[in-house]
Amino acid sequence: MLRDLFRIFTTWKWKSLTTSLLVAFSGLILIVIAIISLNNYRLTVDAAEQNSQVYIQEIMRQVNTNIQSYIDNMENISLLALTNKDVTYYISSNSFISKSDSRPYEKRISDLFQNILYSRNDIASIMVFGYNGRTVSDRRITALNPNIDPKQQSWYIDAQKMNGKSIVSPPHIQNVIRGEYRWVISLSRELKSNDGITPEGIFVVDLNLSVIDEMCSQIYLGKKGYVFIVDGTGNIIYHPQQQLLYSSLATEEIPQVLSTSSGQSFTVDDTKGKRIYSVQDTGLGWKIVGVTYSDDLIANKSSIQHSILLYALLGIGISIVISLLLSLHLTKPIKRLQRDMKQVELGNFHIQTSLEEDNEINQLGQSFNVMVNEIKHLMDETVQNSEQKRKAELLLLHAQINPHFLYNTLDSIIWMAEQEKHEEVVDMTSALAKMFRASITRDQELVSIRVEIEHIRQYLFIQKMRYREQLDYVFDIPSHILHYKTVKILLQPFIENAIYHGIRSKTTPGIIYISAWQEDEQLIFEVRDNGLGMSAERLAEVTQGTVATNTQHGIGIGNVNERIQLYFGTTYGMTMTSVLGEGTIVTIRVPVIL
Template sequence: MQAKLNKQWIKHIFLQLNSIQFHIAFSFSALILVIITIIGFVSYDKFSNTLEENAKEYNLQLTKQVKENVDYYIRYMDDISSIVQNDPSFQQYFSSNENGSFIEKGEQENKLIDLFNSFINARNDIVSIFAFGYNGQILKSNPKLKIKDDIKIENQDWYLAAKESHGEPVVSSSHVQAFVDDPHWVVSLSKELKSTDSHARKGILLIDLNYKIISEICKKVQLGSKGYIFIMDKQGNIVYHPQQQMIYSRLKTEMITQVLNAKGKSFVIDHDGERKLYTITTSHLTGWKVVSVTNVNDMIMDGKKTKKFFMMMIVISLLLSLLIAIVISSRISRPIRKLELSMKEVEMGNFDIELDFSYNHEVGRLSSSFNMMTRKIKELMQQVVEEQKALRKSEIKALQSQINPHFLYNTLDSIIWMAESDQNEEVIDMTSSLAKLFRISLNKGNETVSISGEIEHVKNYLLIQKMRYRNKLDFIIDVDPAIMSYQTIKLILQPLVENAIYHGIKNKTGKGLIRILGKEVEGKVLLQVIDNGVGMDSSKIKNIYSDEYRENSKGNGVGVKNVHERLQIYYGQDFGVSFQSEVNQGTTVSIWIPVVTL
C-alpha cells in the first residue's frame, strides 16, 4: 500500500514538473535571473570603469597642476636670465673691451651682485646665481662662495649644454651642485647670454633652484595611502621621487621605460605585486614628465561592498521573481488547460467544433484564431477537392486536344498516299512516329513525365508534320542534357508547337523553322518554342487565352490555354506560359516550371 502511494506521489510530482505552469514559472524565473545577473555585472563593471576613469581624470588634473607649478619656477628663472642679459652693467662688465677703469668695473660688479641678491632675497627658492664670462670674469650672488680649484667650469655638463644651445635655456635634472665648497641639491637653469646690439656671445649664466621647492610641490599631492608623484626628464633620469635614495641605491625600481614609451596619458600595470595606474603629463617647456602612481585598489576602496550589494539584490530579485512567476503561470495555465480539453475533439478530426471562450486576453484570442484555423482548413480541403476535379478535367481536355481528329485524319491520309506511291520508308517512319506519339501521350496514366519524355513526344509530332509539309517545315531541338531528368506535367509542348505551325508557319511565305530550347535559369526550368512565322501584334497576344481567339483559330486553340491553366494549378501562379511576338518576325513562347526531381 505504501509503495503504491509512493508511486502515485512520484507520478504527481512528475506531472507537476512537466506542466506548463512549472515551465512558465521556471522560464520566467530563469529569464529574470539571467537579466538581473547581466544587468548586475554590467552595472558593476560600468561602475568600476567609471571610478577608474574618474580616477584617471583626477590624477591627470593633479599631474597637470604639478607640471604648471614646476613650469612656473622654470619660467621665473628664465625671466631672471633675460633681465640679467638686458642689464647695461652686465653688457659692460662682460664686454671684451678692457678700456674701462678699475673703479668702473668695480661699480658694475657691485650692481650685478646687488641685482642677483635682489632675486635671491625676494624669495627663498633661488639658491645661487653665477655668471661666467667668456672674457674670464666670474660673478657670484654670494662672493663668499668658493669654486673648487680642481673643478673646470668649462667641462661641466650644464655649461657645455648651454653653450651648444645658443641662447636657449637649458634645464638640468636634480643634482648636487658640486663645484662649490657648500654643495646643495638643486635644479639648474643655464643659458648663454649675448650682447643686446651685436648678439656677441658674452658668457654663461647659471641659476640654481632649491630642490626642496620641487619636493614640496609633489609632496602636497594626496593620492591615497600608497600613491605618489615623481618627475623624470626626457632622457629618463629621475628629477624627483619620494624614494629617490632607494632608486639611486637600486632598492626600488620604477617603470621608466614604460613611461617613456607610453602612447597615451595613462596605463595600468602590475608592479611590485600590486596593480598600479600610471598617469603622465609632459611639460612642453622642459620636456619633463610628471607621473602620478596610484594603487588601483585604493581607487575602488568599496569594490567588495559594492559587489556584495549587487549579489544581495540579485538574490532578492530572484526570490521575488519566483513568487510572481508562480502566480502569473497559474493564471495563464488555468484557461490553457480548459483549451486543451476542448481541442481534444479537434484532434479526433472533428473540424466542426467551435471553441467558446470569454477571455479577452491572449488565450481568448488564441481560441478565436483556432476557430478561424479550423474553418480555413475546411475551406482549403474543399478547395483541394475542387482543384483536383478541375485538374482531372483539364487533363482530359489536354488528352482530347492532342487527339485532334483533323490531325489524325490528315496523318492517316498522308500514310495512305505514301503507301500508294511505294514510299515504304516514309510510311514506316510516319507510322512509327504516330505510334510513339500516342504511347507517350498516354504514359500509363501517369500525370507527370520526364522532360526527356516530353521532348521525345514533341519530336515525334514534329517528324510527322515535317513529312506532311515536306519543304515547308523544319525544326531544331536544343535542350540542356542537365535538365532532361527533371519532371514536368505531360503534354505541354505539343499544343504550343501545333499553335506555332497553324498560326505562324502555315501562313508564312517560304520555309518555316521551329526551335525547341530548354535550360535551367536561376533555379527554374525554362522551355521555349520559337518560330519564324508571321508573328502576332499586341492585341492578339493579349487575347490569346480568350474564347474568341479559340473560336477563330484554325488549329488547336484549346491547347494553349489548357497548358497555361494546368501549369498554374500544379505549380502555382509564379509558373505558366508567356508570349513574345512581332509581326513578320516570329513568336517566342516561354514555359516556366519549377525544378522537380524524382
C-alpha cells in the first residue's frame, strides 16, 4: 500500500502551478496547526525537563562533594609524606647514609604507609621515589619491576612539572612494583628539601578505580542514564562503558563537555536519542557529567502526540478547500504571462505583456518586459564584445610574432656572428627560440604565470644582450603563484615601454623591477623602472588613451588594459604612476585562476 501511495505521489502532475499551490497552501495551514500543538507539547516537555535538570544538578553537586572530599583525603596523605622528617632525610641528596643504616628509615616509612593502608582499603599503594636513587613504599621490601622505568610514567613526569603541587592522573595500570598490575588513579607530587626549594623526589599514592566506580554507579539517573568523569584534557577518568570507549565502539561529547561551565547543561539529539548532559567542575581539573535521556524524564508523551495527530488531520481537510480556491485565483494571470513567455521562447523579443492585476504578479509582468529588453541589449553587447575580443586577439598575435623586435634581434645576431662572438650568438638564438616557444603555447587564451614569466625572462635576456650595461632587471616572483593562469603577453608591453620610452634614452644605466604577489583572490603584478618618467600631463594622456604607446614595438598598454577587462571584467586592469626624472610604476590586477 505504501508503495502504491508513493507511486501516485511521484507521478502526480507537479508541473501544474495550480496543483503546486494547492499542496503548498495545504501544507502551510497544516504547519500552523502543527506548530500550535507542538508549542503546547513543548511547554509541557520543557517544564518536566527543567525540573529534572534541577534535581540532576543537585545530585551531581553531591557526587562532586564526595569526590572532592575523597581527593582531599589523598592530598592530606601526600602532605603527611611531605612533612615527615624520615621521608625528607631518606630521599635527601645531602644525606650520606649507608645501605645498612638506611634500613631503619625504610622500616619507619613503610610502617607509616602501612598504617595508612590498613585504615583505608581504597588505597592500592603508597610510594616515594627519591632523586638520589632510593625508593620506599608501603611494602617491607620494595621490589620494582625491572621492565618499567618510573621516571617514564606520566604521573612521575607531570608531578615534576607542577613545582610541588599535587596532580591527579587519568586511570592507568600501575605496574612499577614487580608482580602487581592494578587499575588505579594516581595522586603524585614532587617532594622538596627542608629549604622548600630543592626537589628531592616524587611521592605517589594510588587509589583503586573501583572506589570511583562505586560512587558513580550508585547514582540513579533513569533507566538509561549514567555518570562519567573526564579530566581537563578530555581523558576519560571513569565511564560505565569505559572499555567500549577505548575500543571506539562508543563515543561521548567530550569537546562540548570541556567547554561547558560548572553547573550548566547542554542537550544532544542524535541516533542514540535525546540526552541532557549536566556538568559539575570538581576544582581538581576533573568534570563530573551526568547523562539523562529525555525519554526517561517524560512519561506522558503518547497522549500529547495523539492530540497533535488529531489537529493535523483536521487541518488537512480545511487546507485543501482553502488552497484550491486560492490557487485557481492566483494562476489565472500567471497563465497569461506564460503565454507571452512562449512567444519570447520562439524568438519574438518585441512582445510586451500587460496584466490588469494590481499586485506582485503585475510586477512580475513588468519585470518580464524589462528582462526581454535586457536580453535584446545583451545580445547586441555580445556581438560588440566578440568583435572587440577578435581585434584584441589579432593584436596579441602581432605581439607574439613582432616583426620589429624580430628584425632587431636577428640584426644583433648577424652582427655578433660577423664579430665571431659565437657563444653570444648561441645564447641570443636560444633565448629567442625559448621566448617564442613560451609565447606561442598551444591555442589557449590563458597560460600559466610560469610560462608568462619565462617569456619575459627570455625577452629581457635578449634586450640585455643588445643594450649591455645600459639595461638591468630584477625578478621578485613567489613560487606559489606560478601555477595560476592569466592572459598571454600580459607584461611584455609594459616592459617594452619601460625600455623604449624610459631607459633607452637615459645617460645612465636603467633597471626594471618585475614583481608579483597575491592579495586574497587577486594577483598583483608590478613593473617598475628608474627611467625618464613622465610629467603629470603626459601620464594623464597615456592613461586616458589620448596618445599611442608602443605602437611600433608591439601592442599598446591601452590594448592590454582593454584585453584584461574583456576577459575578467572592469574590476581588473592596469594603473600607472610616474614621476618625471625618477621613473614609472605600472600595476596590473588580474583574478586568481587555477
